[in-house]
Structure formats: C-alpha cells, structure tokens
Amino acid sequence: MGLFDALFGRTKLSPGKTDALFALSTAALDIETRLDSAYGGKAAIVLRAVDNSAYDAISKDLHDLLNLGGRDFRASVSMHQDNMGFQWIILEGPDLEDAINGLHMTADLIKQAGFADSLLAAMFRFGDWYLIYSYRRATFYPFVPTGRSSRQESREFRIRQTLANALPMEKDPERWYPLWDPPI
Amino acid sequence: MTTMAKSTRPWYGRDVGLSFRMGLTMFLLLALYAAFVLVLLLAQVPLFTLITVLVLVALSQVLLSDQIVLWASGARILRPEETPELHRILTRLAQLADLPTPKLAWINTRLPNAFAIGKNPKSAVIAVTRGLIERLDASEIEAVLAHELTHIKNRDVAVLSLASFFAMVAAFIVQQFFFIGFTMEGDRRQGRGGGGGGQAIILVWLASVVVWAISYVLIRTLSRYREYAADRGSAILTGHPGYLATALQKIQTGVRQTPSRDLRQVESMSAFFIFPAVRKDSVMEIFATHPSLEHRIQRLEKLQQQMEKK
Numbered sequence: 001m002g003l004f005d006a007l008f009g010r011t012k013l014s015p016g017k018t019d020a021l022f023a024l025s026t027a028a029l030d031i032e033t034r035l036d037s038a039y040g041g042k043a044a045i046v047l048r049a050v051d052n053s054a055y056d057a058i059s060k061d062l063h064d065l066l067n068l069g070g071r072d073f074r075a076s077v078s079m080h081q082d083n084m085g086f087q088w089i090i091l092e093g094p095d096l097e098d099a100i101n102g103l104h105m106t107a108d109l110i111k112q113a114g115f116a117d118s119l120l121a122a123m124f125r126f127g128d129w130y131l132i133y134s135y136r137r138a139t140f141y142p143f144v145p146t147g148r149s150s151r152q153e154s155r156e157f158r159i160r161q162t163l164a165n166a167l168p169m170e171k172d173p174e175r176w177y178p179l180w181d182p183p184i
Numbered sequence: 185m186t187t188m189a190k191s192t193r194p195w196y197g198r199d200v201g202l203s204f205r206m207g208l209t210m211f212l213l214l215a216l217y218a219a220f221v222l223v224l225l226l227a228q229v230p231l232f233t234l235i236t237v238l239v240l241v242a243l244s245q246v247l248l249s250d251q252i253v254l255w256a257s258g259a260r261i262l263r264p265e266e267t268p269e270l271h272r273i274l275t276r277l278a279q280l281a282d283l284p285t286p287k288l289a290w291i292n293t294r295l296p297n298a299f300a301i302g303k304n305p306k307s308a309v310i311a312v313t314r315g316l317i318e319r320l321d322a323s324e325i326e327a328v329l330a331h332e333l334t335h336i337k338n339r340d341v342a343v344l345s346l347a348s349f350f351a352m353v354a355a356f357i358v359q360q361f362f363f364i365g366f367t368m369e370g371d372r373r374q375g376r377g378g379g380g381g382g383q384a385i386i387l388v389w390l391a392s393v394v395v396w397a398i399s400y401v402l403i404r405t406l407s408r409y410r411e412y413a414a415d416r417g418s419a420i421l422t423g424h425p426g427y428l429a430t431a432l433q434k435i436q437t438g439v440r441q442t443p444s445r446d447l448r449q450v451e452s453m454s455a456f457f458i459f460p461a462v463r464k465d466s467v468m469e470i471f472a473t474h475p476s477l478e479h480r481i482q483r484l485e486k487l488q489q490q491m492e493k494k
Contacts, residue, residue: 006337009409011337013282013421048280050423086276117280120276136279149265174285
C-alpha cells in the first residue's frame with residue numbers, strides 16, 4: 001500500500017507473495033548442516049478465515065487437490081481453526097520438499113479464489129524451532145518459542161545470521177511476528 | 185474445483201465513492217489554504233511575522249506529541265505478559281496489515297473506547313479502555329483493534345495534522361490579531377513593504393476567520409470519511425464486517441451507561457485534543473468527527489452483502 005493509498009484511505013492488503021517460498025528448497029541443506037536441524041515433518045499455512053460462502057468452497061477444493069495429488073505426495077492434510085479465527089492447513093509428512101510443494105499449491109488455490117490477502121504465513125517445524133514465511137513480505141524469519149509467551153531471541157538472531165545468504169531473511173526484527181502455540 | 189471463482193480481485197473491491205469524496209475534501213482544503221497564503225502575501229504581512237507564526241504553529245503540533253497525549257489520557261503501556269491474548273490478536277492483525285506491531289496502552293475507565301496515536305507506524309500506540317475490554321467479546325475487540333490499525337496504516341494522525349496546519353495558522357492569527365496587526369503597522373510606519381495599513385490588517389483578519397470556519401467543516405468532514413475508511417479496513421482485516429457492527433453498538437450502549445463521573449474523566453482528556461490531530465474512535469456524536477452509528481452500520485452491512493456476492 002503506497003502513500004497514495006494511505007492518503008485516500010484505501011485499505012488494500014498486499015497480495016500474498018507465494019513464490020519466494022521455493023527458496024526454502026535450496027536452503028534445506030544449510031539448515032541441516034549448518035544449524036544441525038532436521039525438518040520436523042510438520043508444516044502449515046496460516047490464513048484468516050473470511051466470512052463468506054465462496055471461502056467455504058475453497059476448503060473443499062483444497063481437500064480434493066491435496067488428496068488427489070497423493071500418489072507422489074507423501075503428506076496428510078488436516079485443518080485446524082484456532083481461537084483467534086485463523087485457519088491452519090497442516091501438512092504432515094517426512095519430506096520437506098513435499099511440504100513446500102503442497103503449501104505452494106494450497107496458497108495458489110487460495111490466491112486464485114481471490115483470497116490472496118488472507119494468507120498470513122507458512123510455518124515449518126525444525127526440531128524445537130520454527131521457520132516462518134511471511135506472505136505479506138515474502139521473507140522468512142526464525143521463531144524459537146521457549147514457553148507460552150517467551151522466545152529465545154539470541155538463538156533467533158543466530159539462525160537469521162546463518163541463513164542470511166541462503167534465504168530472503170526478514171531484516172527488521174519488529175516483523176518477526178510470533179505465532180504462539182502453533183498446532184504443529 | 186468448479187465452485188471456485190476464477191478471479192484474483194479481492195472480495196472487498198474498492199470504495200470509489202469514498203475515495204473520491206475524500207480526494208475532493210482534501211482538494212478543497214488545499215485550494216482554501218492556497219488562497220489563504222495568497223491573501224497573506226498580497227496583504228503584505230511581513231515575512232518575519234509570517235514565518236514566526238508558521239514556526240509557532242508547527243512547534244505546537246510537534247509538542248502536542250504522542251507521549252503527551254498518552255500521558256494526559258492516563259494511559260499506561262501494557263507489557264505483552266500482562267495481556268497475552270490481546271497482544272496475540274494484535275500481532276496477527278499487524279502481520280496481516282503488514283505493519284510493525286504497535287504498542288498497547290491501557291486506560292482505566294469504565295467508558296468503552298479506543299484510539300490510535302503515532303505520526304508513523306513505527307511509533308504507533310493503540311490505547312484501549314477497561315470498559316472496552318469488559319464489555320466486548322474477543323471478536324469485537326479484534327474488530328476495534330483492526331479499526332485502529334487501519335488508522336495507523338492510513339497515517340490518519342499525520343494526514344489530519346497536515347490538513348489542520350493552516351487552519352491552526354488561521355486560528356492563531358484570529359486570536360493573536362493584535363500582535364499581527366501591530367507588526368504590520370510597525371512595518372508600514374518604518375516604510376518597509378510600503379503598503380498594507382488598516383485595510384490590509386482587516387483583510388487578513390477576515391480571511392483568517394473565513395479560512396478558520398470553512399476549514400473546520402472540511403477537516404471534520406475529512407475526519408468522518410477517514411472513520412469510514414477505518415471501518416472498512418477493520419472489515420477487510422478481520423474478514424467479518426459484522427464484528428465491528430456489534431462492537432460499535434455495544435460501545436454506544438456503554439457510553440450511554442457510563443456514569444458521568446467517568447465521562448468527565450475522559451472529557452478533560454478530550455479537551456486536550458484541540459484539533460482532531462489525534463484519532464479517537466468514539467461514538468460520541470457531539471464531536472461530529474465521527475459519522476453516526478446508523479451510517480457506519482449501514483456501510484458495514486453493505487460490505488457484508490458485497491462479500492456474499494463474491
């Protein structure tokens with residue numbers, strides 16, 4: 001949203017930027033070797049549930065898409081609605097590559113249905129920490145929760161440093177929005 | 185996948201009418217101010233006086249800073265541990281709106297209300313009252329926070345301070361008429377500028393009164409349009425126009441039920457906001473900086489229908 005939009009009070013949410021997610025494929029090796037963290041088998045898309053019947057149709061389509069793709073796609077899909085009105089589409093499977101592809105297909109479907117701006121984040125579990133992809137900013141950031149509302153910032157900074165060359169990491173720590181109590 | 189609408193347009197579309205009216209109001213303000221400056225120059229107001237007035241007004245706008253407003257309202261900054269749920273939902277909304285998460289402040293009054301301050305998103309603070317948290321349920325609080333976040337995103341504090349700058353200059357000239365007249369008179373006596381005189385002084389005074397009056401109406405109008413825009417933003421961010429509609433209704437009921445003692449407490453704070461340089465989400469119609477509840481709810485219902493059509 002530019003200055004012009006602000007001046008005219010035109011609320012526009014920047015459309016979800018989905019493509020930078022693929023950078024994670026190439027960074028996977030760095031995460032494994034340099035951070036000694038293996039993919040934890042769980043990933044999710046977090047999106048704002050919209051009060052709309054067309055939106056309900058998407059979740060049906062999603063199930064079809066992800067289950068049809070099942071032959072060469074080793075991940076199971078589940079939905080979770082959190083208490084803040086956000087929908088979690090969770091992919092469980094051993095392979096990070098499958099998770100990236102699955103989440104990208106999911107995001108594409110949501111985008112095509114006109115709900116690109118309800119895409120909040122994609123989240124990947126690595127051992128005891130998470131890598132979060134922000135659809136608004138097309139950047140990644142680490143999230144190391146140590147409790148229900150505390151995080152280990154020093155380790156997050158180390159992870160950011162380590163991955164800075166491999167991934168588009170979010171530079172502004174104010175934009176490292178925590179996603180507490182993730183269901184993954 | 186046949187049920188899927190093959191469109192990438194967002195469901196909320198655009199409110200061209202609102203943008204147009206907002207643009208028109210800002211254009212009229214600009215034209216009014218340009219004419220005002222022209223009159224001041226034609227009346228040969230000494231440059232030194234003019235610059236002094238501009239600097240004084242600018243200083244007063246800067247000094248009326250966010251910190252002072254917060255302090256005057258008796259707000260206290262909340263740490264995330266104190267109200268984890270509130271901070272969580274605010275963080276989600278901020279991420280969705282692509283804004284840094286604003287600080288949250290708490291005002292201990294039964295009056296349900298909220299406001300956002302901060303000239304830029306980095307320094308923004310959203311203040312909520314105890315009454316708001318007690319009366320509204322989680323989704324309604326979320327809608328109010330989203331409304332305030334939209335004010336921050338639209339930079340309403342900056343826009344309205346800018347819009348009211350020359351109005352404040354005009355007000356200053358009207359109030360400090362003797363001082364201005366004195367400098368113009370002094371200038372004339374010394375033969376500098378060579379013109380002006382009594383007629384010019386009266387012209388400047390009249391022009392200031394006219395600008396003050398017209399700009400007052402225009403600024404209030406702009407303020408109401410920006411409230412509509414923030415309501416719209418809330419509906420877009422939460423995805424549920426209905427949340428804000430019920431929140432606004434509850435706030436209105438709450439304001440009516442608030443004991444006058446508590447109202448007085450906030451009144452003194454409102455008196456502090458001489459110009460609507462501070463965005464205040466209030467349904468108190470007496471300020472007329474906000475559209476009526478009926479109109480706001482009508483718009484939200486329209487948005488709900490628009491959503492269903494998609």
